Amino acid sequence: MNNPYSPVEELNLLKAFQDRVGYENFAQGFGLTEYGEVSGLLAWSEDPEFTGRLIPFAQATGGGSFYALWRLDDREDQATLPVVVFGDEGGEHVVARNIRELFQLLGFDEEISVDHEEAYFYRDENEPHTDGHDEYVAWLDEHFGLLPAKDPDAVLAAAQAESGGRFADWIRPFLP
Template sequence: MAEYSPVPELNLLKAFQDKFGYEAYADGFGLDDFADRSGLVAGWSADPEFLARLTPFARATGGGSFYAFWHVDNRSDLATLPIVVFGDEGGQHVVARHLRELFQLLAYDTEISVDWDEAYYYRAGDEEHSDSHDEFVTWLAEHFDLAPATDPDAIVNAARSEFGDSFTVWSNAYLTP
């Protein structure tokens, strides 16, 4: 069987998703065709330089927002790259400094909200968890010794602090008319 991606962590998650189901373990989330840039071309830019620095890999919401690695530099381990979200109604934002932080955000188990000004995770106290949430939390602990985010804003804010301004400057060069 062919690997899903060149990212071992995503290959492990894909095996988990194949067992438990798309969107079954994190609200609105599912791994899609790795490196399918059609959403970027349709909604953001077809500029080859823009596309070369982004690698989409997952649906972020039921509405069509998606996550991508941002190739901020030449590092070879994609899992260490910042994660950005592109909103189905607009907006693009850095949400995690690396893939494992995204996994912690996913285990918070709520669909990300994305608009032009911000991206954030909000979960009401009485919200039901996804059907396979408990299995995902166990998987996250077993494979990466990680727990779900208890304060998703802290993760998102740390990512924005480290990469937000540079991502905005870089992306605006392609997205501003």
């Protein structure tokens, strides 16, 4: 890739996929946005310690919630950082232990719901999938050998158990 979307190879692969099938066309409400654009974070805090430790990269819902990587340490491989969601009406939560887990959540093909107490996914069994869902599932298997999350609550619970408390403690001083 001559001009990569990001320093995260997994996200670069997803960007190429999104460019081919369309924004919000393979996972309800999801679309990659400008990597590292912090303007959405400023509603929470303008503190450079806050904005410097979060890397926004995607819209999470059509309403304005978004995903970011949380630099909880100085590891080189950003794909292994926890993924957090910031709700358009408030609430901020760890939702995946890494990018690949987020990709599995995207395969559930439903917008994440975010409030102050929790983040969760709900899908009505009669709701149709996005047009590019089947192609995304095939892409996920081809590139990473992964299947979509059948139980997104379990993925969220594992992420929360691993770093949810640490994230809550870290973010607390920055919240209004």
